[in-house]
Amino acid sequence: MNSKNFNTLPLSQEMLTNLNEIGYKEMTPIQGESLPLILEGKDLIAQAKTGSGKTAAFGIGLLSKLDVKKFRVQALVLCPTRELADQVAKELRMLARFTHNVKILTLCGGAAFGPQLGSLRHGAHIIVGTPGRILKHLNKDSLSLENLETLVFDEADRMLDMGFIEEIEKVLQYAPKERQTLLFSATYTDEIMAISDSVQKDAVSVKTIETESVNKILERFYEAQNGDKLRTLVKIFATYKPENVIVFTNTKIEAKELAENLQKQKIDALAIHGDLEQYERNDVLVQFANKSCPVLIATDVAARGLDIKELSMVVNYDLPHTEETYTHRIGRTGRAGQEGIAITLYDSYEIQKALEYKNEVRIFEDADSLKKENGFEMKPQYVTLVIEGGKKDKVRAGDLLGALTGDAGLAGSSIGKIDIYERQSYVAIENAKIQQAHERLKNGKIKGKKFSVWIL
Ligand code: ADP
Ligand code: MG
Numbered sequence: 071m072n073s074k075n076f077n078t079l080p081l082s083q084e085m086l087t088n089l090n091e092i093g094y095k096e097m098t099p100i101q102g103e104s105l106p107l108i109l110e111g112k113d114l115i116a117q118a119k120t121g122s123g124k125t126a127a128f129g130i131g132l133l134s135k136l137d138v139k140k141f142r143v144q145a146l147v148l149c150p151t152r153e154l155a156d157q158v159a160k161e162l163r164m165l166a167r168f169t170h171n172v173k174i175l176t177l178c179g180g181a182a183f184g185p186q187l188g189s190l191r192h193g194a195h196i197i198v199g200t201p202g203r204i205l206k207h208l209n210k211d212s213l214s215l216e217n218l219e220t221l222v223f224d225e226a227d228r229m230l231d232m233g234f235i236e237e238i239e240k241v242l243q244y245a246p247k248e249r250q251t252l253l254f255s256a257t258y259t260d261e262i263m264a265i266s267d268s269v270q271k272d273a274v275s276v277k278t279i280e281t282e283s284v285n286k287i288l289e290r291f292y293e294a295q296n297g298d299k300l301r302t303l304v305k306i307f308a309t310y311k312p313e314n315v316i317v318f319t320n321t322k323i324e325a326k327e328l329a330e331n332l333q334k335q336k337i338d339a340l341a342i343h344g345d346l347e348q349y350e351r352n353d354v355l356v357q358f359a360n361k362s363c364p365v366l367i368a369t370d371v372a373a374r375g376l377d378i379k380e381l382s383m384v385v386n387y388d389l390p391h392t393e394e395t396y397t398h399r400i401g402r403t404g405r406a407g408q409e410g411i412a413i414t415l416y417d418s419y420e421i422q423k424a425l426e427y428k429n430e431v432r433i434f435e436d437a438d439s440l441k442k443e444n445g446f447e448m449k450p451q452y453v454t455l456v457i458e459g460g461k462k463d464k465v466r467a468g469d470l471l472g473a474l475t476g477d478a479g480l481a482g483s484s485i486g487k488i489d490i491y492e493r494q495s496y497v498a499i500e501n502a503k504i505q506q507a508h509e510r511l512k513n514g515k516i517k518g519k520k521f522s523v524w525i526l
Pocket of ligand 1 (some may be wrong): 093120
């Protein structure tokens with residue numbers, strides 16, 4: 071029997087069927103190493119690179135232990151950012167599909183406090199959130215960890231980087247001593263070991279960094295003078311023709327300006343950076359993920375924890391400051407066995423620093439070998455429609471699909487990704503059909519109710 075099979079684990083038949091349905095045919099290396107131990111109830115400290123399937127490792131673990139009939143918080147997942155928390159919650163919901171009524175709640179800063187209080191009053195089994203906001207709820211007694219069984223630190227290294235240590239220590243004072251604690255991190259530092267010592271008992275350490283199959287990523291470096299960078303970037307797009315691409319800049323001002331300049335060149339780009347309001351970030355991320363915008367310009371902080379599936383290309387518009395940043399950035403492409411492209415630009419005065427990156431797979435090429443950019447455009451496949459109604463209004467993907475394909479007469483193939491949030495929903499609509507979809511949804515009803523609808 072293949073030891074990578076999920077069915078070698080003590081999992082319920084429903085869980086096995088679900089894993090098969092969502093396309094998880096076999097365990098990733100980190101899942102193979104960690105799941106047997108997690109399911110035995112051991113404390114675990116696990117290190118594996120980005121995109122290796124850590125979420126499902128702890129997700130399957132905590133869901134297997136969950137007693138759905140007991141309507142109490144039994145698992146808490148601490149994350150560094152709200153984007154990551156949203157992604158973790160999404161994956162957990164997917165993994166929990168087979169059990170009815172598992173309630174998963176995200177509690178993050180930057181979101182309104184009041185609605186969170188309301189949701190907490192209704193109860194939850196699993197909480198995913200950022201340390202600061204979780205602590206606030208604990209302090210106000212709106213959240214109780216009395217029945218906690220599993221505590222997870224996801225991207226623990228990032229949480230430390232972001233200075234969450236004090237909040238984490240205070241959160242721990244509310245957690246029962248008898249519990250399973252799982253700690254995930256991309257790097258192993260003294261600080262991480264110190265945290266492990268203080269929050270875990272006889273933790274087993276699992277590492278897959280060396281044994282894991284390497285992502286297939288084509289890595290290329292090009293020299294581009296400062297004044298010529300924009301043109302070189304467009305040439306790169308024209309040469310490699312990525313379907314979707316994240317361009318990293320070192321500053322948020324640069325991110326903003328670059329997005330504007332690309333738009334002037336008929337390359338559809340949006341920027342995500344620390345100055346955006348939560349709803350603006352969300353609008354941008356949704357459009358990028360649902361193929362309504364092919365180019366995302368981001369700073370490292372803004373892109374933390376972001377997991378866009380099938381990202382074809384990453385560009386370092388500026389030379390990253392460290393090897394670690396470089397690896398982290400390019401690790402977003404070429405996931406799950408698909409080949410990715412990672413391009414790095416450097417100015418001639420940075421040549422020394424750039425050469426430090428050079429190795430047998432990182433090839434330095436002449437920018438003259440790139441295609442001419444004349445008239446090159448990048449347009450999205452879809453346009454996003456926003457509906458001012460979400461989970462709170464009991465709007466479901468099926469309702470929107472029904473309203474669009476039934477009343478609005480669109481073919482199912484004209485509709486892309488649907489994202490439902492608390493108060494809003496987003497639907498990707500094929501370019502040519504956007505007016506038709508907008509008109510019909512605006513004038514029609516969803517679940518017998520009228521909602522405001524607009525085009526992003
Ligand atoms: P990490 O947290 O290690 O960076 P994620 O948990 O976000 O990685 O997983 C990366 C991607 O791999 C996700 O899109 C996830 O759905 C997918 N994935 C996880 N486990 C499996 C599996 N066993 N088989 C196939 N895909 C998987
Ligand atoms: Mg992760």
